[in-house]
Amino acid sequence: MDVGFRSVGTIILTLISLAACSPKTTTSVFNEADYGSQAACAGKALQNRYIVQWEDGHFTVETATTVDKFKKDFLEPNLKNVRKVEYDRVVQFERNTDIVKLADVDPTDYWGQDMIEASSVWGENVFGQNIKVGVIDSFVDTTHPQLWSNIDYNTAEIPGNGIDDDKNGYIDDYAGFTFISNPGTGTAVSDHGTHVAGIIAADSTKGYVKGMAPQAKIVPAPFIDGENGGSIGDAILALQYVSTRGVKIINASWGGAPCMQSLQNAFVELNNKGILVVVAAGNEGTDLDYSPDYPAAFNMANQITVAAGTPSDMMVHWSNSGFHLVHLAAPGVDILSTITNKRVGYMSGTSMAAPFVTGAAALLWSDRPQATAVEVKTALLRSVDVDPARQYKVQTLGRLNVRKALEELRKLVP
Incomplete structure (x- = not known):
């Protein structure tokens, strides 16, 4: 199925034209x-x-x-x-994830950051400063020692008073806002959103985890409950909310959503606002070009869909792929990051690969704040590392390299 942006745009314009000629x-x-x-x-x-x-x-x-x-x-x-x-x-949002106990953590295990050469960018004092990132996921532990200082607090709101102080339509949205309308039947709290947030922006001066953009600010907007379920309506409201909070990038490490026009239209609205959306390709081991999953397969102009790679720089067998609909790969196996209750742990999945790209985009944008979403996306895709002997089954054939991406963006936006 070809759901390229140009085709989608043509379909939308055609529908609008037909609607204009017919009574609603x-x-x-x-x-x-x-x-x-x-x-x-x-x-x-x-x-x-x-x-x-x-x-x-x-x-x-x-x-x-x-x-x-x-x-x-x-x-x-x-x-x-x-x-x-x-x-x-x-x-129900399916994921391939693995959490390891704190006692098993190697505090020097930063293979993903090392492979994509993040330290070269940090060495130029580029840390994602002044960039806001929306995390549309499950619960984010905003009290975690490595996250609390990098939450984008809404200081116009007084936390916990039950009043919409800034009159923006959201009560007590001091540290983001929760869009989980049906919390499920259990009491479990998912570690997923906290892990994703840590890969993007964990403060490396306060613990083991080295966030990709350690001075970026996170706007949490959870819509997935502790049992990994959620509604598309809640996801759309979360996307809409963070877009009003000044985010430049949104991380969407989830899939399995139905191909609903409303969700696609929400992505179009984000594109109109110049917001880059980074999406996990999914963990079913399928080719999205032939078996599309959403939102990974929307293929909007402002969207990057990410596959998962291993420490040996090869695509992991369970990662979704596609030469058309998946753009690049990033580290996604045994990734160390923050989890709930002030802990750290490992998780695996394209859900972990996507925030590496999100964090990389935050680094690039902090260096070139005048860049557009398309320019940031272009720089990321043009600069991947490609090994002819083991090419990734993605559009670019390669894996994220943030050092090269920054060099590329500086050429695009002098």
Whole structure:
């Protein structure tokens, strides 16, 4: 399936043109027959939750006891201002991860950072300073000793008082905001979001972990619960929220989402705002060019999809791949980073590879703040290390090298 940006854009423009020639109806903006017709779009539709995209581009998630009540009480009165409606869906986000106990940690194990030559960039006093990164994932432990100083705190908000002090629509969003509408039945807290955040921006002066961009600021917006489930509507609201907080980059280390138009439209809105989105390719060992998974396969102009490599600089067997839809590889096996409860540990997955690229983008942008998302993406893709004897099955054939990427961006943006 070719879902390239140019094709998607043409389809969207065509749909807009057709809509302009036809009167808007509840069916034209909310066609219930569209859902569940493809295996790739499998997911549990929530009959009482609806993702609404308004004509100005922003999203809300609305609820109603029945679809007829939703149409009558909400959609019909607001029809002229509504662009698109879909059922929200709950999905289970699959991951290949491995956590090792603290006692087994080697505090000198930075093979990923070493392989991509991060220390060369740090040696030039480029640390991701003044760059904000949105982490759309599970819970991020903002009290972790290596993370708390690199959280982008909303100082206009008084934490814990139950009041929307800055009147931005989010109560107590002092250290990000939680979009988990259904916390699940268990009490487990996932380490995933904290691990991802640490790879991006852990403060290396306060512990073992060397974050890629140790002076960047994280805006956490969790939507995945402790059982690795979440809704697409919550993901869209989280994406929208961090885009209002001034982030330059969003890390989306999750997949298995249905190919919903609303999620794709959310990526388009981020592109319009000049935000780079880094997405994990997924861990099923499949070729996304032939078996697309989302959001990895959206292939937007502002998107980088990342496969996982090993310490021997080869693609790991469980990493998704694709010469068209996956852009480059990055370290993704036995990665040391922060986890909850002030601990550190190892995890593996394309979920770990993506934040290496996110952190690299933060480094580049902090050196060239006038660069565009496309220029940062171009620099990252042009500068990969390629070994002819063991090429990666990705668009660039290679693996991230942040030192070369910085040199490339300086050529693109003198």
